[in-house]
Amino acid sequence: MDNNKNTAIKIESITRNFVMGSETVHALRGVSFDVHEGEFVSIMGSSGSGKSTLLNLLGCLDRPTAGHYFLDEVSVGELSRNQLAEIRNHKIGFVFQSFNLLPRTSALENVELPLMYNPSYSSRQRRQRAEAALEQVGLTSRMKHTPSQLSGGQQQRVAIARALINDPVLILADEATGNLDSRTSFEILSLFQRLNEQGKTIVFVTHENDIASFTKRIITLKDGRILKDNINTKVEDAREWLENLPKQDD
Amino acid sequence: MSRNKMRTFLTMLGIIIGVASVITMLAIGQGSKESIEKQISDMGANMIMIFPSSGSQGGVRLDASSMQRLTLDDVIAIEEKAVNVSAVSPLVSSRGQVVSGANNWPTSIQGVGTEFLSIRKMEVKEGIMFNERDIRSASKVCLLGKTVVENLFPNGESPLGKTIRFNQIPFKVIGILTEKGQNTFGQDQDDVIIAPYTTLQKRILAITHVQSIYASAASEAVSEVAVDEIVAVLRETHRLRPSDQDDFNVRSQQELISTISSTSQMLTVLLAAIAGISLLVGGIGIMNIMFVSVTERTREIGLRMAVGGKGRHILTQFLMEAIIVSIGGGLIGVTLGLSVSLLIGKAAGWPVTVTENSIIVSFLVCTVIGVFFGWYPARKAASLDPIEALRYE
Structure with missing residues (x-):
């Protein structure tokens, strides 16, 4: 691991219990790891392994039962709901499996959404940053389109642009290719790889080995504990895969 | 949105x-x-009727209509002093045979004041109502109810301007009343002739008192108050002592009001x-x-x-x-x-x-x-x- 770089995430023996009636479910039983700036990590695990819980904690959508979580050197564990909302707004970019774009709203306005809740941006700055973010994901020509006028891949790229607009410390992707066909998945993965090359820290939650092989580090969870935490020695290049796919006859 | x-x-x-x-x-x-x-309310629910009460003379009970206790002074006093009374009219009436040309018909003639129509919720269908001047001069003018018109003018000609005779006295027809039909007791309310009360008093009955008084309360709601006011006014004009019984009856349309x-x-x-x-x-x-x-x-x-x-x-x-x-x-x-x-x-x-x-x-x-x-x-x-x-x- 490259220790010269700043730590983006520091997790120290985090546990998370859910009380379901009389039973207590231990979703996470003491998980610790660090993620440095510029890493591209995938968190693997079958369903029930605790990866969704970990994702919610990393995304400041949930708080740990015990343990410490430092995001960009801020301890997140003790923050209130509103403070968490601010952290999400300033430091995290989400990409969801089901895109979660506002319907009947142009791509540009969808991308602007996080900055709507940040009073330090004027509406002109919002517009400029949204245009820049859409340019980064290659959708300059479709800024005025609404989600229903865009393909699945294009919608996910709008969602990625939305995750980029606040220049986050961390981009969290939850099965971001889960709803896409393989060609489009490779396009999106290639976009993530390019963003990572530009220095973005990305945490990608998935249950597919194929997808994880495109990331630089793979953390595997099982039953609420870390099973493996390996550097991926053979990172696949999504662009190559894309080129090797049989040509589509459109 | x-x-x-x-x-x-x-x-x-x-x-x-x-x-x-x-x-x-x-x-x-x-x-x-x-x-x-x-x-x-158009059925005349705020109407108030005042009759002399039946009395006795030397042990003989007398019919109320033969009592001479209500006068024009009473009418004027009610008009001036009873504030919840909106209209008041004296009434004198007589029965007799009415004749027009070859046709004749037994009916009653009612001598009333100008406000009588509004009190009884009656309307003039054709022609006009007589006015205060007709009353002062005891004019021989009249208005006919529908039944009277039908019996005196069976061929459908207009009675307006014609002269009819009631007990030999000629009356000029100046108006026709809108029909009211029967009242709840089966009386034909259109079988009537209306004339100034002075005309009846002087030319037919030769009396100076009035037989009854009709009044309107300002609204149904104040009907009871108006009755009380009328009683008070009449007791005063009749100079009755507190121990004396009323020598008159005041009746309001209780049934209609409660309806x-x-x-x-x-x-x-x-x-x-x-x-x-x-x-x-x-x-x-x-x-x-x-x-x-x-x-x-x-x-x-x-x-x-x-x-x-x-x-x-x-x-x-x-x-x-x-x-x-x-x-x-x-x-x-x-x-x-x-x-x-x-x-x-x-x-x-x-x-x-x-x-x-x-x-x-x-x-x-x-x-x-x-x-x-x-x-x-x-x-x-x-x-x-x-x-x-x-x-x-």
Whole structure:
């Protein structure tokens, strides 16, 4: 691991219990790891392994039962709901499996959404940053389109642009290719790889080995504990895969 | 909100229909109530009749009509002193044979003052009523009821301007009364001739007293008060001591008045029920549509929170939307309700009355329900964990 770089995430023996009636479910039983700036990590695990819980904690959508979580050197564990909302707004970019774009709203306005809740941006700055973010994901020509006028891949790229607009410390992707066909998945993965090359820290939650092989580090969870935490020695290049796919006859 | 025009429109429509239907229902209800009350009141419910009471002379009980206790002074005193009496007229009457050309008919002639028609809720169909000057000069003019017209002028010629004879005395016909039909006792109210009371007093009966007095209370509600006033006035003009019994009878239309008040009470209850039910139905409609349209947006709320929206941002947004939709819909609803009410009034000829209260109440209730049920599910969604809200189906 490259220790010269700043730590983006520091997790120290985090546990998370859910009380379901009389039973207590231990979703996470003491998980610790660090993620440095510029890493591209995938968190693997079958369903029930605790990866969704970990994702919610990393995304400041949930708080740990015990343990410490430092995001960009801020301890997140003790923050209130509103403070968490601010952290999400300033430091995290989400990409969801089901895109979660506002319907009947142009791509540009969808991308602007996080900055709507940040009073330090004027509406002109919002517009400029949204245009820049859409340019980064290659959708300059479709800024005025609404989600229903865009393909699945294009919608996910709008969602990625939305995750980029606040220049986050961390981009969290939850099965971001889960709803896409393989060609489009490779396009999106290639976009993530390019963003990572530009220095973005990305945490990608998935249950597919194929997808994880495109990331630089793979953390595997099982039953609420870390099973493996390996550097991926053979990172696949999504662009190559894309080129090797049989040509589509459109 | 502006993005989903269809949803906004449908939500507004719920409120529009709610407000408009309440206003229209109440307008029809109120109109019917007033119309029914007026119809009963037109039966002469505020009429008050004053008769001399029967007395006795030397042990012989005498018929009330032969008593000479009511005079024109009584009429004038009632007119001046009884403030809740709006109209008063003396009445003297006589029966006899009326003749016109070859036709004759037994009927009664009533000598009255100019206000008698309004007291009895009678109207002049053709011609004119006699006036104060006719009364002062004891003019020989008269108005005929329909039955009299039919019997004296069977060929359909107009009696106006003709001269008829009642007990040999000629009267000029100056008007015809609108028909009233039978009263509740089966008496034909159109079998009558009306003339100035002075004419009857001087030329037919040769008396100076009046046989009875008819008066109108200012409204049904003050009818009892008016009766009391008349009793007090008459006791004073008749110089009765407190220990003396009344030498007159004052009768109001108790039966009609109690019919009016019970009908009016019933209609008020009915109206309240209509208002309550239509508000309930409208309110539930609004509740549902607001609830569904906001609950449907739980995922949107989850997303907004995930990207950094705080609870108050979400609530402010949804509250503003609910307020705009509810007030906008409410205003359109009021306009629509007014137009529909007027249209129904015009097209169907129904009596409709739009009251300010119905507008205010329906607008307030519907907008408050709209705002509350726009705000409440939004608050519920905003208090969820963002991740739960995002997974909401």
